[in-house]
Amino acid sequence: MHNASTASTTEAATVPETTSSVDSYFADHPTPPFLDNYKDRIQDLLDFHASSPRPIVLITSGGTTVPLETQTVRFIDNFSAGTRGATSAEHFIAQGYVVIFLHRRFSLLPYSRHYSHSTHCFLDFMRPSEDGKNIQVVDEYRPEMLQVLTRYREAQSKRRLLLLDFVTVSEYLHCLRASALLLAPLGPRVMYYLAAAVSDFFIPTKEMAQHKIQSGDGSLSLTMTQVPKFLSILVHSWATSSYIVSFKLETDPKMLLPKAQQALARYGHQVVVANLLHTRKERVVLISPVASTEYTSNPQYSSHTIDLAPGTEEIEEPLVEELVHRHEDWQSTSSS
């Protein structure tokens, strides 16, 4: 019932993205040279955990870029430091998951995020020892850093975290496809947590300037083409039996729920986490199709709001907990 691939045969689902637009996108954007290495590392991780029933989450995090020139000096970027993804990764690991963390290069990483991208430089946390021969962590920071370091090393030694990075939207899409195809045999055990801010538009290679665009002409006009809706392909082809959570970030409150419902109607996946740019750290709303109406011509949607509780720090903690419960329920339904 939850298998989204069946949705494409019903009335409510829209036609998935045509395979041809996706094929032509990949034909226009060659495979990144590091992809084979990534595939080996993913397969190696899956082999390592093959005998455990541990759930796996592919988290995407950070923004993707769209180069404006072949030899890139300028690019269009999407706002995202990667906070949502990096924070969530720690909570998924705490909940027993194996995390594949597909992130924008130099965006926030799980664990080290506590000490990077802050107004403090990490060297501010350290001082030379009195004899000048050693380095110590400043007393007031030590207890927390020790905790973070211990959790980080445990995640590493138990191989619960695989870090893979991308920069451009086409690198991201190649990585997503390759990961999904390797994860497909694990079906319902896999969750996709698509927190990356993915570009909607790109400049086709043949229309791109080879060298740095010169600024002599006084103004610059760019015409960009829409990136194929890969979420549709993920749901309907690459990951048909996995649990898929996408994110919808808007700035206009009026647009948020309609856009989230539209995404579910269009792609037929399990959850949209809707959030507003300016309150995204205090409130998220989980929108899902109501199971009984899921494939009717008039589907209804459930809405579950999570607010940051007083005294807690990270809304990702209750968000991940809720999704883990839903993923468990869904796995038992899928396997029954």
Place this chain on the structure above:
Amino acid sequence: MHNASTASTTEAATVPETTSSVDSYFADHPTPPFLDNYKDRIQDLLDFHASSPRPIVLITSGGTTVPLETQTVRFIDNFSAGTRGATSAEHFIAQGYVVIFLHRRFSLLPYSRHYSHSTHCFLDFMRPSEDGKNIQVVDEYRPEMLQVLTRYREAQSKRRLLLLDFVTVSEYLHCLRASALLLAPLGPRVMYYLAAAVSDFFIPTKEMAQHKIQSGDGSLSLTMTQVPKFLSILVHSWATSSYIVSFKLETDPKMLLPKAQQALARYGHQVVVANLLHTRKERVVLISPVASTEYTSNPQYSSHTIDLAPGTEEIEEPLVEELVHRHEDWQSTSSS
């Protein structure tokens, strides 16, 4: 003779950017709320060093962004991790300078750059002590980290480094103007080392979408306006008696020297550091007007190539040394 403000009265210099285009740019882009705080911190630094003859360098570093929406989700960015600026800052401090480091938020910083933006997360350098109560730096990294930490703490305690950050091109320009006006009384003692990758185009506020641009229409057209040439205003109005070094990054080797010479002819400043995107860590070329021809109708340019010497790590070391010598010569000429 080196005072660039005289150049505007001679034949070779182009007309500086009209004040009106700059005024209208600033009118369209309001003062960032943090600017007063930055001004206080700069003034405080200058007061602290008022009694010393120490030279001061304003380094700009990292890329600037151009928002595509008022409530920004998407923006155009310029490729720059901030390596040139962050590395150079350390060498300027080693040469006795006070450094004001005006950088893109989350770009590389002096000293901490050795441990950030790498494939290693900084936690990989640390481990819990055997009793689990403390944190130690892994043996193999300790000697270098101790050295970096010591130099960092010395720069801090002697107040030789002020970190100020920006994100958008308009924040950058407001900061540059405010800094220049505070530094102006120090005249020749000040060097500008303009390594930031500054956007050439922007979208005027009134043409900007208020909310996130929706992707439903299939394609996106952007028309952008050229950012006024602030280097001209810096040279001719804000910092008329300081030593100004700009950078020219190109991808096409044929364009590089002509563009560098064009910049000198146009703005009348002291040095352009020309570099190619793909060899920028191995070679830089310093282009300067030949003094005797500087203000003739047919100026000539000297070219000084610096290659990374075998066995050395950072081309910024000889680059900064060369500029420090030139700045010294220039200060003695200016004061004579």
